[in-house]
Amino acid sequence: MKTTKDPLIGELSAIVGSDAVLFQPEDLLAYECDAYTIHRGMPRAVIFPKTTEEVAAIVKHLHGMRIPFLPRGAGTGLSGGAIPLGGEVIISLVRMKKLLHVDIENRIAVVQPGFVNLKLTHSISDKGYYYAPDPSSQYACTIGGNVAENAGGAHCLKYGVTTNHVLGLEVVLPNGEVIELGGAPDIPGYDLLGFMTGSEGTLGIVTKITVRILKNPEEKQTVLAYFDEVEDASYAVSDIIAAGIVPAALEMMDTVAIEGVECGTYPVGHPPGLRALLLIEVDGIAAGINEQIAEIVDVCKRRNVMDVRVAGDEEERGRWWANRKTAFAAMGTISPDYLVQDGVIPRSRLPEVLDSIRRISETSGLRIANVFHAGDGNLHPLILFDARKPGETDMAVEVGSAVLKVCADVGGTITGEHGVGIEKREEMRYICTDEEIEAQTRIRAVFNPHNLLNADKLFPKPSRCAEMKRIESDR
């Protein structure tokens, strides 16, 4: 029998049972960080509720005692949103993993937050349906976490990110109150549903999610195109969109990324030294797909493609996607460590931004692999470094910040789908004025007056200027 002097452990155990509370240092170690590993922090305890009522009871108790806490899904987040920097109690939602309801006729599914993303598609594929948002971590990440981060994925170009698929939420507010948001096709009053989605676990803990499910497209076809010049590939991306085609996915990789994936678990034989490849998928009603593919191939040829081909069968298509979707992990084979960034830029600025990133890489001496959702201008520069070398981690963080500055300066933004979390708090200043950050933090305070829920995430510390303004304001 494990024991502790912390009276909170007994109190939490009384709510959920002692087999649902971790408190020993060796058990807590696994919860020191999520998939963002630059920062770490030890939680006070980890608790595993199974029902909304348990979550509400835990939150009420912690709120009453003014003890800080934060929610956690599968821990696959890339910006540190689930890392306890202030000794928080972690409320893990992995035991709330039920598929509660599927309504094919109205195309909705209702899940608990710990339900794994890909399992939803697996559960409804026999009926010919799927769940569209497909982050690369979809085999592990939970839909609750997807909602918190407003997760994207390769197929978001055509189908949109998580917020476009969430129809309703049940949320436990930071004081333990339970509210329902949405649940119907449109939302009278303020769009609290969209507001909660992507709020990175700082406004409430999602305990039930209603999502839209889609009918499987009748047909999918996938094109792989190799280019000698990054510019040509970039222009091909713009040309495809300009032709009026909205591909389901339009992905790009550069030389370093291609080197990585070819050393990874799913190589497909891309030629060494290749400057850029595009992976383009079109889906929909079968009629017309061939014409779209022909037009995509034509565009690539006009942009000096070296080689372009269409996947011959589902097996080949699957191999190309496995190669792409495991790109982040594959970087581990060519670098001891890597930091993935998540900037967004206007599609038309792709060539110049990639050039700026190349120059940042040269100046810093750190290699950068680019693997990204080219169709929506959502870059994922992977900064390769070695944490054992003194100063390299700090350098990688600096390089990441510099890349985001480039994105912000061309009219883009600092995150497309990974969230701000701990990682990009200060970079919020690249895109927000003090007034804009103030407006957001004032809203957080409405939900979270004692700042108990996932404090220290999402926003920079108020600048002196903003603080002065607050004092002067009559609000």
Place this chain on the structure above:
Amino acid sequence: MKTTKDPLIGELSAIVGSDAVLFQPEDLLAYECDAYTIHRGMPRAVIFPKTTEEVAAIVKHLHGMRIPFLPRGAGTGLSGGAIPLGGEVIISLVRMKKLLHVDIENRIAVVQPGFVNLKLTHSISDKGYYYAPDPSSQYACTIGGNVAENAGGAHCLKYGVTTNHVLGLEVVLPNGEVIELGGAPDIPGYDLLGFMTGSEGTLGIVTKITVRILKNPEEKQTVLAYFDEVEDASYAVSDIIAAGIVPAALEMMDTVAIEGVECGTYPVGHPPGLRALLLIEVDGIAAGINEQIAEIVDVCKRRNVMDVRVAGDEEERGRWWANRKTAFAAMGTISPDYLVQDGVIPRSRLPEVLDSIRRISETSGLRIANVFHAGDGNLHPLILFDARKPGETDMAVEVGSAVLKVCADVGGTITGEHGVGIEKREEMRYICTDEEIEAQTRIRAVFNPHNLLNADKLFPKPSRCAEMKRIESDR
């Protein structure tokens, strides 16, 4: 020279010039109501700024003096959002009507709030682009008003409502501060952009809007189908969606609506006594359209369609749409007055809800015409009445509320695209708990601590229960 004893008029004139302030009772009459005519109220003045700076200066002045105010676009709103119930100063945005910027390559346009919806499409159609949200009032309504109400339209089934097309906003907050929201493809931090969109002019005044523009579809084809039974038409709607087709538009009209449009300005010769018609439009890449149309025709035949045909040319297609888009106005030919409702239901509940509406009509003795976006389950029951007959206006309002109760009870909601405004404040209780309304009003208070901006809209008066809770709460 007009004169007034109200010192505010001189103060406002000092900001915008005396030719931009109305204050004489005869000038103010036109601003007593918008397209929702059940309630009326006289503004204290109407002011016409031309720039963001003028709006900010006006708001700062009014905020400083604690004088209530509200924004107004073209006054085409259907829920009373622009009606001054408390003697507000109306800030009319119709002189802020510039198209500021078009960027075809990145597919965005930037407009001032008073820019008319349809003008945007007209301004870019020579380049092969258009703006998707198409409320029936699009020839008159402003994009600023569309943002306030999160306006929809017939083509929102495939393309989404206004919030899906707004990429950035410049907003003057109720204290006169100016903030920018969005402006890039994704929004780090809370989704204030989505939150502001559809907030019905209660959180800020939008002074600049960045919207997505779309490439014209290569082809459009339109089907008109007549049915003997409302049920058959309803099932055809579900069957088309279930076949994996997402029509650009999927509209339905019932007997009374058809009678109305045939007496209106654009009759097309629908047979008298017809029970239901569907207007179905498919658009996209030319290849494949014919197959989709063939499948739609097949579905209609399986559902006992009486007659089904495809528009022969653009002229015929245009006539069908003019007939549909002027349906509300056409009701004026068969009834002295009408009240349009805006409920949303799950598509699968269409037959039973239409039946409930029929029974409400019979019980009340008021005729109800149904003309609506069947594809997204967005009903527009038009309640026909005669305001000159004692009690009929009240009866029409009661019938409208009863219809919304039916929608809420089947898991739907009380507004799809017209907003809550004055009209549906109390009906918010059909879909929100006291806690949920509280959460929303707390946020309004953050932006609007003195409740000067469009007070008395959007939310019911707090119930006793909610007030008790607020007092007991430690927040």
